[in-house]
Each structure stands twice: as structure tokens, then as C-alpha cells.
Amino acid sequence: MSNSSNFFLNNFFELENTPCECKKETVHTAPGVDPSFVLKVCANPNANSLHFSYSAQKGLNLSGNAGGIITENILGQLLAIKPNDVDGTISFLEKYGFIFPISSEMYETIDGTVLLEILNRIKATVKLMSAIAGKKDYKAILIYTTYLLFSEPIEMKLSSITYNTNFHEFTNLIRTYNIIPDLHRNQEFFDTECISIFDTLKGDFEKLDINEIAGMSEGSGVTGLTGSRDYYFRNLFCLYTTYNMANDNLRNIIDFYYNYQKKVSIIKNVEPTRITYYSSPNKENFSDEMKEMLVKIAKIVISEEINANLHNICPQLEINALTPTWKLNSLLEALYFSVFYMKPGVELYKECENPNCKHEKYFLINATVTNKKYCCPACANAAAQRRSRQRKLNK
Incomplete structure (x- = not known):
């Protein structure tokens, strides 16, 4: 010096x-x-x-x-x-x-x-x-945030x-967490054949029905959702439905990527400068609420x-x-x-x-x-x- x-x-x-x-x-x-x-x-x-x-x-x-x-x-x-x-x-x-x-x-x-x-x-x-x-570049924000969170x-x-x-907590969990909901001990499922998950992106409860839960449990995926058999998406589904120890930041990340992939398209591969998907992305489903949450996540990742x-x-x-x-x-x-x-x-x-x-x-x-x-x-x-x-x- x-x-x-x-x-x-x-x-x-x-x-x-x-x-x-x-x-x-x-x-x-x-x-x-x-x-x-x-x-x-x-x-x-x-x-x-x-x-x-x-x-x-x-x-x-x-x-x-x-x-x-x-x-x-x-x-x-x-x-x-x-x-x-x-x-x-x-x-x-x-x-x-x-x-x-x-x-x-x-x-x-x-x-x-x-x-x-x-x-x-x-x-x-x-x-x-x-x-x-x-002026925010949401496409770039999504690419670089996802690369830093999903790459090995x-x-x-x-x-x-x-x-x-840096080993983000989400990076580890998306590779290892695979606990499917235990429906046998869920009274709500017994009564309605649905389970309710509080979604921080929506600020409300999201209901998942028996067909979606069974498909993800059996490994066949969700009918009509291309790429839902993907290993990382299945782990994300598990995180979304059963991981209850997440802090607010981690919960935001989980809920964002679950909603984004379910509504826009499931991620197939992540590279430093681009994301590829299992199907053509439904860009019109990339809502303002998702964009707001994405910026919040980007700040977490940068920090x-x-x-x-x-x-x-x-x-x-x-x-x-x-x-x-x-x-x-x-x-x-x-x-x-x-x-x-x-x-x-x-x-x-x-x-x-x-x-x-x-x-x-x-x-x-x-x-x-x-x-x-x-x-x-x-x-x-x-x-x-x-x-x-x-x-x-x-x-």
C-alpha cells in the first residue's frame, strides 16, 4: 500500500x-x-x-x-x-x-x-x-440475477x-431440497383436495389441487406445463410448498421463480448472458408485480x-x-x-x-x-x- x-x-x-x-x-x-x-x-x-x-x-x-x-x-x-x-x-x-x-x-x-x-x-x-x-432493463435484470442464483x-x-x-442459500436448496407435501396429515386436503400456500408475490394464498400435487409427486409434472418434469423446477415446487424455515428474502426468491416459471415459462438452461426455456415464454404474463419483486431480489443478490x-x-x-x-x-x-x-x-x-x-x-x-x-x-x-x-x- x-x-x-x-x-x-x-x-x-x-x-x-x-x-x-x-x-x-x-x-x-x-x-x-x-x-x-x-x-x-x-x-x-x-x-x-x-x-x-x-x-x-x-x-x-x-x-x-x-x-x-x-x-x-x-x-x-x-x-x-x-x-x-x-x-x-x-x-x-x-x-x-x-x-x-x-x-x-x-x-x-x-x-x-x-x-x-x-x-x-x-x-x-x-x-x-x-x-x-x-431506466430498468428487466430482461437484463432477470438474466444476471438468475445466472448468479442458478449457476454452479x-x-x-x-x-x-x-x-x-458465493454460495447463495437458494443455490444450495434448488439443488437439494426435494420434500413433497405430506397430504396424509393435511386436514385441508382431506376436506377439499387442495392445499393453500401463502404467496409473498401475490400477498394472498395460492391453492394447489390434487392433480398438480400428484403430478409433481410422481415425477410426471403438471399437465399442460411444458418442462415441469425438470429437476430444478420439481425442487422449486418442493420449496414453494413445504419449506417453512425461509427468511423473508429467501421466501421472496422462491415465490418469484415459482410464479415466473409457472406463468411465463420453465427455465431449461442459464448462461452468463442468456436464459433458454422449455417453451416460448409468455412475456405478457411477466406482470408488474413480478418485475417489482425481481428488482427486490436483484438487490438481495448484489448485496x-x-x-x-x-x-x-x-x-x-x-x-x-x-x-x-x-x-x-x-x-x-x-x-x-x-x-x-x-x-x-x-x-x-x-x-x-x-x-x-x-x-x-x-x-x-x-x-x-x-x-x-x-x-x-x-x-x-x-x-x-x-x-x-x-x-x-x-x-
Whole structure:
């Protein structure tokens, strides 16, 4: 950490990282199977240390020894890397160092898929924050929230640490909870052949009849509800009907996804940038009540993701100047801490609308600036010239 008190006054936190070497090895496991890859990474102790700082309006920056900013908006550069772009990821790591402390004496072997998933989660968190700021993008909110809740937990083992992605309580339950309602002990079912579940989304009781309960119990699903035999949906049905120990936040998540899938469409697969369904979604059934609940859930997920990745950061008092500092342990913590300092509803990351952007594909702006489409004048001019050429071709 830097001892410059003047520098600190203009920055929220600082970090030093070590440059690294990063080599890709392609692994062929079987004929006809897409190859996987591993990375061999090693810290380079002979190279000059990399200094990072965070400042308002500029985000996470690479700075010089004297405090001057060399490169702004490092988080924006990470966002610009496509989900499965291995080479782009390697370029980022070689420029800014590895996301965790690594050995300088030997190459550490990193599973490429694990690394990409860790980076995908921070990208999803940032994009989710931006999607709920200003004019809400409900499609993006749904995709990124669902990805963070439904995707498999990831573990990375290094010589110095073992890192696990945040494990939401819902993430565990949707994989393991399978208790079907016990109808033999339910007086309401005995009297009416229905059971009543209080639904927090509706603010009222939802009645489930014998056909739906029997279908889910037997594994045949609900008649007319495509995909209702899905393993995760069956577990969700169990959570909805029998899980009584849920706190308010968890209950909101359970009730939202049950209602959404029952009314819109059942989720088949979740990826970092899209959701696929068993049937064409009934978008008109995505009600205002669902959208309101989704935003509430998104805030829960953002909070849990960021808090889980900042729990090892400690405040300290610098000795000479008696100024407050933060002890950061890794570049990943610095990236999440820069998200922590974003002002919800005030700042957001926006994607430059120039498809050939070579500058800042994602740039930090004020949420109230709704008409800024490009990261810089060069991209705005390039887009204008492209539109002009297209108009001439259409004449």
C-alpha cells in the first residue's frame, strides 16, 4: 500500500499487485469432444509492481508510483471481455496481474473454465447493478440475477488460498431440497383436495389441487406445463410448498421463480448472458408485480455477492500520516471493492453503441445521462459515418 497521504485523500483505496506470466495449454480429452484448456500462471517478482487505486468517476485505475493515473476504468475493460474469450482474459491478466496472489517460484495450474466463471460472476454483478439503475432493463435484470442464483458454485485452489464463489442459500436448496407435501396429515386436503400456500408475490394464498400435487409427486409434472418434469423446477415446487424455515428474502426468491416459471415459462438452461426455456415464454404474463419483486431480489443478490467477496478486507490506520486505509488482498477484491463504491441509482456502466469500439467498450456514467450512447467522440463520429454510408447505399 502507498504511504502518500495526499494521494489517499483523492482515492478510496489502493492495492499493489505483481505482474504475471500466463500460458495457455489446450487439453484434448476424447475424439469429437471440444477441448478444454488450463492456464499456467506464475508471478514475476523481478517486474515493477502494479499500483491500483479507485477514484470517483474514474473507477479502478492503474497508477504510477507518484500517484498519477496511467490507465482508467479497469473494471470496464474486464466487462468488455466476452464470456468465453480465453485470449482476451489472458491479455487482461498479463496487463494487470492475476486475480489472486500466486507463486513466483513455479507455474500454478488454473482450470480455464473455473477462471472464466469467476470473472463471469463479477461481470454479471456489475451489469446487474447497471440494469437496475436509471431506466430498468428487466430482461437484463432477470438474466444476471438468475445466472448468479442458478449457476454452479466454483472452487479455485492455489498454493496460497482456496477461493469459492458465493454460495447463495437458494443455490444450495434448488439443488437439494426435494420434500413433497405430506397430504396424509393435511386436514385441508382431506376436506377439499387442495392445499393453500401463502404467496409473498401475490400477498394472498395460492391453492394447489390434487392433480398438480400428484403430478409433481410422481415425477410426471403438471399437465399442460411444458418442462415441469425438470429437476430444478420439481425442487422449486418442493420449496414453494413445504419449506417453512425461509427468511423473508429467501421466501421472496422462491415465490418469484415459482410464479415466473409457472406463468411465463420453465427455465431449461442459464448462461452468463442468456436464459433458454422449455417453451416460448409468455412475456405478457411477466406482470408488474413480478418485475417489482425481481428488482427486490436483484438487490438481495448484489448485496450477497459483494459482501461475500469483501469479507476479508480490513480497515487500517496508516502510521505516519494517521490516515485511514484499507488492506486489500487481491485484484479480485479490488474489482469487487470498486463495485462496492459505485453509487446505486447514480452511476452505471454502459456499453458503447459503436460495434467496432476500440476505446472503452463499457464506460462509467451518471444514471441520469440517458442520451450518451458512445464512450468517446471518436466512436460517435464512427457511428455517424457508418449511418451516412448506409443511407447512401439505401438510396
